[in-house]
Amino acid sequence: MADLVLKGGTVFGPEGAVAADVAVSGTQVRAVEPGIDAENAIDVTGCWVGPGLVDLHSHLRQPGQEWKEDIASGSSAAAAGGFTALVAMPNTDPPIDSGHLARYVAERGFNGGLAEVMPAGCITLGRRGEALAHLDELWEAGVRIFTDDGDTVSDAGLLRRAMEYLGSLTTDDDAVVVAQHAEDAGLARGGHMHEGSVSSRLGMRGIPALAEEVVVSRDLALVQLTGCRYHCQHISTAATVELIRNAKRAALPVTAEVTPHHLTLDHGAVLSMDPRYKMYPPLRTAEDAAALREALADGTIDAVATDHAPHASHETEVPFEEAPRGVIGLETAAAVVLTATDLDPVTFFERMAVAPARIAGLAEHGRWVEPGAPANLVVFDPESRWTVDRFKSKARNSPFIGTELRGRVLATVFNGRVTFQTERALR
Amino acid sequence: MTTTHLLTLDGMERSDIEDLLDLADEFVEVLARDIPKVPALRGKIVATLFFEPSTRTRLSFEAAAKALSADTMSFAPGTSAVTKGESLKDTVQTLEAMGADLMVVRHEATGAAWRVASWVGVPIVNGGDGAHQHPTQGLLDALTLRHRFGKLDGLQMAVVGDIRHSRVARSLITACTTLGARVTLVGPPTLLPLDMTGWPVEISGSLDEVIGDLDAIYMLRVQAERGGSSMFPSLPEYVARFGMDRARFERLRPDAVVLHPGPINRGIELSPEVADDQRSLILPQVANGVAVRMAVLFRLLGDHSG
Amino acid sequence: MTRVMEEGDVRRALRRIAHEIVERNRGGENVVLVGIHTLGVPLAEAIAAAIDEFEAVKVPVGELDIGLYRDDLHRRPIHRLGRTMVPVDVTGQTVVLVDDVLHTGRTVRAALDALLDLGRPERIELAVLVDRGHRQLPLRADYVGKNLPTSSDERVVVRFGGDDGVWIEHL
Numbered sequence: 010m011a012d013l014v015l016k017g018g019t020v021f022g023p024e025g026a027v028a029a030d031v032a033v034s035g036t037q038v039r040a041v042e043p044g045i046d047a048e049n050a051i052d053v054t055g056c057w058v059g060p061g062l063v064d065l066h067s068h069l070r071q072p073g074q075e076w077k078e079d080i081a082s083g084s085s086a087a088a089a090g091g092f093t094a095l096v097a098m099p100n101t102d103p104p105i106d107s108g109h110l111a112r113y114v115a116e117r118g119f120n121g122g123l124a125e126v127m128p129a130g131c132i133t134l135g136r137r138g139e140a141l142a143h144l145d146e147l148w149e150a151g152v153r154i155f156t157d158d159g160d161t162v163s164d165a166g167l168l169r170r171a172m173e174y175l176g177s178l179t180t181d182d183d184a185v186v187v188a189q190h191a192e193d194a195g196l197a198r199g200g201h202m203h204e205g206s207v208s209s210r211l212g213m214r215g216i217p218a219l220a221e222e223v224v225v226s227r228d229l230a231l232v233q234l235t236g237c238r239y240h241c242q243h244i245s246t247a248a249t250v251e252l253i254r255n256a257k258r259a260a261l262p263v264t265a266e267v268t269p270h271h272l273t274l275d276h277g278a279v280l281s282m283d284p285r286y287k288m289y290p291p292l293r294t295a296e297d298a299a300a301l302r303e304a305l306a307d308g309t310i311d312a313v314a315t316d317h318a319p320h321a322s323h324e325t326e327v328p329f330e331e332a333p334r335g336v337i338g339l340e341t342a343a344a345v346v347l348t349a350t351d352l353d354p355v356t357f358f359e360r361m362a363v364a365p366a367r368i369a370g371l372a373e374h375g376r377w378v379e380p381g382a383p384a385n386l387v388v389f390d391p392e393s394r395w396t397v398d399r400f401k402s403k404a405r406n407s408p409f410i411g412t413e414l415r416g417r418v419l420a421t422v423f424n425g426r427v428t429f430q431t432e433r434a435l436r
Numbered sequence: 437m438t439t440t441h442l443l444t445l446d447g448m449e450r451s452d453i454e455d456l457l458d459l460a461d462e463f464v465e466v467l468a469r470d471i472p473k474v475p476a477l478r479g480k481i482v483a484t485l486f487f488e489p490s491t492r493t494r495l496s497f498e499a500a501a502k503a504l505s506a507d508t509m510s511f512a513p514g515t516s517a518v519t520k521g522e523s524l525k526d527t528v529q530t531l532e533a534m535g536a537d538l539m540v541v542r543h544e545a546t547g548a549a550w551r552v553a554s555w556v557g558v559p560i561v562n563g564g565d566g567a568h569q570h571p572t573q574g575l576l577d578a579l580t581l582r583h584r585f586g587k588l589d590g591l592q593m594a595v596v597g598d599i600r601h602s603r604v605a606r607s608l609i610t611a612c613t614t615l616g617a618r619v620t621l622v623g624p625p626t627l628l629p630l631d632m633t634g635w636p637v638e639i640s641g642s643l644d645e646v647i648g649d650l651d652a653i654y655m656l657r658v659q660a661e662r663g664g665s666s667m668f669p670s671l672p673e674y675v676a677r678f679g680m681d682r683a684r685f686e687r688l689r690p691d692a693v694v695l696h697p698g699p700i701n702r703g704i705e706l707s708p709e710v711a712d713d714q715r716s717l718i719l720p721q722v723a724n725g726v727a728v729r730m731a732v733l734f735r736l737l738g739d740h741s742g
Numbered sequence: 743m744t745r746v747m748e749e750g751d752v753r754r755a756l757r758r759i760a761h762e763i764v765e766r767n768r769g770g771e772n773v774v775l776v777g778i779h780t781l782g783v784p785l786a787e788a789i790a791a792a793i794d795e796f797e798a799v800k801v802p803v804g805e806l807d808i809g810l811y812r813d814d815l816h817r818r819p820i821h822r823l824g825r826t827m828v829p830v831d832v833t834g835q836t837v838v839l840v841d842d843v844l845h846t847g848r849t850v851r852a853a854l855d856a857l858l859d860l861g862r863p864e865r866i867e868l869a870v871l872v873d874r875g876h877r878q879l880p881l882r883a884d885y886v887g888k889n890l891p892t893s894s895d896e897r898v899v900v901r902f903g904g905d906d907g908v909w910i911e912h913l
Binding site: 201204205206208209210211212213215281282283323326327328329330331 | 446523524525543545546547548550551554555566567568600601602603606629630631632633634
């Protein structure tokens with residue numbers, strides 16, 4: 010007898026889409042076939058049933074900044090957005106630069122039971138960019154993605170050493186990734202938005218596209234030298250896309266992510282002066298956004314990652330230049346991607362579940378739905394239209410409040426248990 | 437104006453700007469009377485919130501309010517114990533609760549007035565936000581030129597100096613080009629805006645090249661407090677290339693005029709004899725400032741529809 | 743709409759008012775006519791023209807916009823402020839305010855305030871083409887073209903400057 014049956018949907022398995030029911034027992038998918046009988050079935054007619062989404066980039070703010078978000082509320086937001094796993098960024102207070110702190114985060118996530126929380130670890134001690142963090146401790150504690158996110162590792166020599174060291178820990182099926190938040194401090198200094206026609210009109214200091222490109226360019230040379238797996242976080246410019254494209258053509262072990270907001274918004278939004286449009290990297294031109302959409306479609310960009318960055322309302326109800334950077338995104342990501350691009354469902358799941366899971370080394374996630382696969386699933390209604398207005402997250406700093414989106418998570422299943430479902434699903 | 441705020445001239449229709457200037461002319465007449473005061477805004481409270489140092493603009497707004505018989509409240513950070521550490525949002529909501537019917541906001545952060553407008557229910561006048569806009573300054577400059585030339589269509593104007601960091605320049609360019617003037621920006625590349633796509637202006641790196649053809653020349657202040665002085669090698673070099681000294685002044689046409697937003701750095705943007713010459717419209721600019729601000733306050737507070 | 747004054751009626755009323763002003767003011771010396779925007783202005787000019795015609799005295803004509811003195815701005819928004827311009831100093835003069843319709847008296851009250859900010863007239867008198875009653879303030883006109891009792895659900899329409907006349911419209 011199944012614990013849970015999802016009836017009447019389009020199921021995405023290893024061979025593609027099939028009209029079938031899905032039965033879940035314990036923590037596994039037991040059957041995928043039409044006509045499964047069940048008392049406690051969820052009607053998923055018209056919906057996609059696919060691998061639960063995986064986010065490579067979330068800021069859960071715990072330890073140290075719990076007024077913005079914590080692991081529990083962040084996991085709840087993740088489940089509401091269809092995610093069954095997320096990688097928690099290490100720029101907490103204290104930052105995750107040693108093993109016990111990584112275990113703290115993982116345990117909190119585990120105890121919450123709403124999603125798998127995989128901690129990322131810092132590359133440098135304290136994220137100060139001066140000395141390496143306790144990399145082997147972090148590795149022992151299960152960290153596979155290393156990043157100083159929030160800051161750039163600017164010392165090329167230090168980054169090289171990190172890449173060589175981490176490269177030595179890597180095995181064929183247990184790989185480590187060095188991820189970089191690419192922002193040249195000198196070029197970006199004092200900037201609050203994209204440096205371009207809108208910043209000139211507003212008289213606001215801007216961050217040139219070059220601030221991202223010079224770092225990525227230099228890092229790719231280090232990848233060439235060390236062979237370390239490298240992941241480009243939240244890319245934002247057409248030129249960065251070209252750098253990634255060329256690196257992949259040269260068979261470098263490079264992957265890249267893009268945020269939903271960079272796929273659909275551009276610097277014109279800043280004319281509202283609203284900090285809901287202030288993030289790093291800044292929103293760039295419409296041409297950049299178009300290049301990012303194209304790159305996501307053709308696979309140059311491997312994954313969508315939310316860069317979910319909660320801030321409390323008292324922190325964002327200030328003038329634009331004084332506001333902290335970043336916006337939340339877990340609960341709107343899937344809908345924004347669907348509304349802004351025309352990805353077919355298979356590519357959609359590739360970019361939002363399969364590839365991110367592979368990059369992070371999360372073997373239980375991002376798996377096409379078939380008997381025996383772990384029951385980490387999302388039920389997604391691609392036609393549902395809804396207006397963004399409330400959040401499970403503690404924060405509300407979203408650029409999509411009041412926007413009508415197409416596509417909505419109906420239910421999320423993590424380790425066989427339903428962690429989120431909407432009103433419709435409960436009927 | 438169709439909104440209940442005056443935040444920017446950018447995007448304003450030509451007819452709306454002209455309406456405001458026409459209204460300002462009515463107040464020029466009021467200010468010329470023996471009793472330069474009318475009861476139009478009696479019982480209203482105009483609050484000025486100047487987070488950046490300014491005496492002239494604040495006094496000008498207060499003079500305008502008083503000439504309309506409104507009462508004034510003046511808030512400047514650091515002068516009140518209550519305001520230490522208080523957020524901008526709390527400050528303006530407190531002022532609203534205290535009875536302010538309109539607020540004039542000057543702040544170093546771009547868009548501060550827009551944010552304030554989203555937190556309170558009273559009309560907001562942008563008294564200057566960062567390097568972005570200073571709409572009443574743009575209006576008073578346009579009015580001053582209109583008094584002198586009748587209309588601005590086809591007027592040859594140059595704006596000289598640190599345009600990149602100047603909200604006065606942005607408002608002026610918006611107002612004057614909307615009214616039909618032909619504007620040339622003059623300055624070193626480090627002081628011109630980075631991306632002028634779509635700006636309806638000409639650019640020149642040489643003041644000497646353009647000066648003989650001008651009807652009006654607008655000299656911007658060298659803004660040492662905004663880091664402007666680090667944008668060119670030395671002050672003497674700036675003065676030599678872009679300052680209005682006697683030699684350049686003599687090459688200006690005899691019917692051309694000089695404007696400046698004040699306060700003047702004598703000997704830097706303008707040599708002293710230029711500032712005091714009768715072709716300088718600097719004092720009329722100040723007088724027109726009060727009339728323009730009266731027009732703005734009257735339009736926002738005395739003109740509720742529905 | 744019911745027409746209550748024809749073009750000829752208006753012309754004769756203005757001539758009579760002009761004569762009355764001259765009679766009461768020793769031939770029109772020291773008189774200044776000030777029209778209240780909008781229709782009061784051409785009416786004042788017409789009265790001045792008539793005085794010039796039969797008395798050969800050129801009475802100065804000014805115009806007054808009371809938009810800055812009204813007490814009901816929140817209810818009736820201003821769309822255009824008219825000019826206020828009186829060509830002579832009013833101090834010591836007899837100012838005759840001219841308006842088309844006298845109704846509640848609030849317009850006249852505002853005009854008095856405006857006038858007193860321009861100077862210190864010795865006397866202020868009021869000439870109106872139509873007095874329709876329903877005063878809300880203790881004010882009266884010195885010269886009246888026509889007394890027109892009306893009810894509050896009626897509107898008085900005056901045209902001057904082409905097809906001159908006065909109508910009553912039932913609302």
